[in-house]
Amino acid sequence: MKVTVIGAGTMGNGIAQVFAQGGNEVVLTDIVEPVLEKARDTIANSLERLSKKGLISETPDQVKRRITFTKSIDDGAGSDIYVEAIVEKVELKKDILQKINEMANEDSIIATNTSSISINYLSGFVKHPENFLGMHFFNPPPVMKLIEIVTGVRTSKKAVEKIQEISKDLGKEPVVVKDYPGFVANRVLMPLLREAIVAYEEGVASKEDIDKTVKLGLNHPMGPLELADFVGLDVTYDVMKVLYDEFGDPRYKPPITLRNMVNAGLLGRKTGEGFYKY
Numbered sequence: 001m002k003v004t005v006i007g008a009g010t011m012g013n014g015i016a017q018v019f020a021q022g023g024n025e026v027v028l029t030d031i032v033e034p035v036l037e038k039a040r041d042t043i044a045n046s047l048e049r050l051s052k053k054g055l056i057s058e059t060p061d062q063v064k065r066r067i068t069f070t071k072s073i074d075d076g077a078g079s080d081i082y083v084e085a086i087v088e089k090v091e092l093k094k095d096i097l098q099k100i101n102e103m104a105n106e107d108s109i110i111a112t113n114t115s116s117i118s119i120n121y122l123s124g125f126v127k128h129p130e131n132f133l134g135m136h137f138f139n140p141p142p143v144m145k146l147i148e149i150v151t152g153v154r155t156s157k158k159a160v161e162k163i164q165e166i167s168k169d170l171g172k173e174p175v176v177v178k179d180y181p182g183f184v185a186n187r188v189l190m191p192l193l194r195e196a197i198v199a200y201e202e203g204v205a206s207k208e209d210i211d212k213t214v215k216l217g218l219n220h221p222m223g224p225l226e227l228a229d230f231v232g233l234d235v236t237y238d239v240m241k242v243l244y245d246e247f248g249d250p251r252y253k254p255p256i257t258l259r260n261m262v263n264a265g266l267l268g269r270k271t272g273e274g275f276y277k278y
């Protein structure tokens with residue numbers, strides 16, 4: 001299959017890698033050259049790690065050869081699947097989806113990796129909403145097993161079944177969820193991250209001890225503050241805002257500390273500083 005991934009940031013490059021590992025020809029496109037360069041390095045590093053552990057049957061070079069890194073989205077013309085993985089800005093997503101309409105085949109599947117925007121709302125920008133759905137990967141995509149397949153009101157059963165099958169072929173475990181704010185994973189995760197940030201604001205314990213408590217006491221691989229840094233504080237804030245706006249429930253209310261950090265450009269690992277320095 002030919003697969004085009006739009007957006008080569010944290011999620012996009014990992015998604016492109018997963019499809020390439022699955023034997024697909026992948027076009028990875030981004031308008032920012034340094035983002036593409038960084039994606040190339042990230043993918044190379046990740047493939048080396050997987051190869052050393054014997055988790056891929058091919059060499060990293062064989063997988064990399066199937067990925068075309070390009071600034072030109074037009075290189076994705078005629079793809080079987082499009083995965084939009086750009087920033088969570090509706091206007092930008094609208095432009096990309098309209099561009100995909102011009103390049104896609106009648107039966108191409110158009111997926112979005114959005115973690116916070118309504119699939120039904122975005123489906124208004126695609127020519128064939130029956131072929132449109134959410135394909136929500138988790139960070140880091142090459143390691144995390146889950147894919148949330150998010151269905152809109154107009155998504156066809158055929159498209160869902162196709163993406164379920166493809167997800168399994170990629171070595172992932174799909175779950176099918178409805179278009180509700182935060183879907184399932186973020187709806188459950190965000191109150192945890194929020195509560196940890198509020199506990200930190202209240203001085204209940206140091207940030208290290210809050211993380212240690214959840215890691216060692218609840219057996220999570222990362223503490224919640226560390227995880228918020230890993231996901232990106234901007235993404236965490238955006239998702240909480242959507243949950244709070246749509247459910248109106250204070251358990252989702254973004255903490256002021258989080259807002260201040262985002263406004264100050266402390267976005268976590270990707271900017272070198274969040275709750276921790278990297």
Ligand code: 3HC
Nearest residue numbers: 046049050053115137138139140142143186221222231235
């Ligand atoms: N590519 C390939 N392999 C990788 C990798 C990558 N990008 N990242 C980590 N690994 C491998 C490492 O090689 C290592 O393998 P080993 O244990 O066999 O040697 C293993 O994964 C563990 O990695 P590290 O030792 O470097 O570090 P950690 O033990 O901290 O693991 C982690 C890293 C897998 C990210 C783990 O900490 C983890 O699972 N954290 C939680 C991640 C999580 O919850 N993600 C979901 C976030 S929510 C989201 O994405 C949704 C969005 O909408 C907000």
